[in-house]
Amino acid sequence: MDKDKLLIRIRIVLGFFFVALFISGLTAIPLRAELAILDGITSSRSFPQGLWPSLADWISQVRSAVDVTYSSYPFMAYGTDWLAFGHFIIAIAFLGPIRDPLRNRWVVDLGIVACLLLVPYAVVFGLVRGIPPFWTVVDSLFGIIGILPLLAARRWISRLSPAVNVPNTGA
Numbered sequence: 001m002d003k004d005k006l007l008i009r010i011r012i013v014l015g016f017f018f019v020a021l022f023i024s025g026l027t028a029i030p031l032r033a034e035l036a037i038l039d040g041i042t043s044s045r046s047f048p049q050g051l052w053p054s055l056a057d058w059i060s061q062v063r064s065a066v067d068v069t070y071s072s073y074p075f076m077a078y079g080t081d082w083l084a085f086g087h088f089i090i091a092i093a094f095l096g097p098i099r100d101p102l103r104n105r106w107v108v109d110l111g112i113v114a115c116l117l118l119v120p121y122a123v124v125f126g127l128v129r130g131i132p133p134f135w136t137v138v139d140s141l142f143g144i145i146g147i148l149p150l151l152a153a154r155r156w157i158s159r160l161s162p163a164v165n166v167p168n169t170g171a
Contacts, residue, residue: 003160010101010156013149017111018094020146025087028080032070035063058132090114101157108157111150118143 001009027034042049042056049056069076094111096104119140126136 001159006156006160007101010153010160011098013153013156014094014098014101014108017146017149017153018091018098021087021091021094024142025084025091028084028087031077031080032066035059035066039063054132055134058135097153097157101153102160105154105157108150108154112147112154115143115147115150118146 039060042059046056090111093107097107101108122136122139122143125131126133126139131139
């Protein structure tokens with residue numbers, strides 16, 4: 001495959017990753033409203049409630065906790081605002097490899113490491129914080145699915161690299 005086609009592929013995959021990270025950050029800001037909508041969808045006598053009652057109960061419990069917390073301590077929402085900010089900054093870092101993949105491949109490598117570390121992090125803190133196992137799996141999927149486009153981009157970036165000339169030692 002020629003260099004121009006590889007660059008297009010890399011930019012599309014990393015552009016998708018950028019947008020996904022940015023949207024993920026956006027969803028952290030209106031958390032209370034999103035939980036109200038989700039709880040309404042999964043409430044009693046709904047299809048999801050009948051299909052997976054423990055998930056519906058968990059969503060309802062989380063909504064209740066967020067409502068109580070935000071009503072009594074509205075400044076706690078500031079934590080998810082900063083979570084969103086972190087997503088935005090990490091997404092912005094991916095503009096570097098979108099622009100110049102060879103020079104900024106380290107950002108892709110960092111993303112791969114972050115995706116790998118996400119799984120044990122979710123498992124450990126899920127256990128510590130009493131998060132249901134199915135939700136830990138959902139959280140882990142962000143790392144498992146996120147690593148796929150990054151691995152593809154990394155492989156394509158390595159194809160862009162000029163071959164390394166190793167001097168012959170004349171042995």
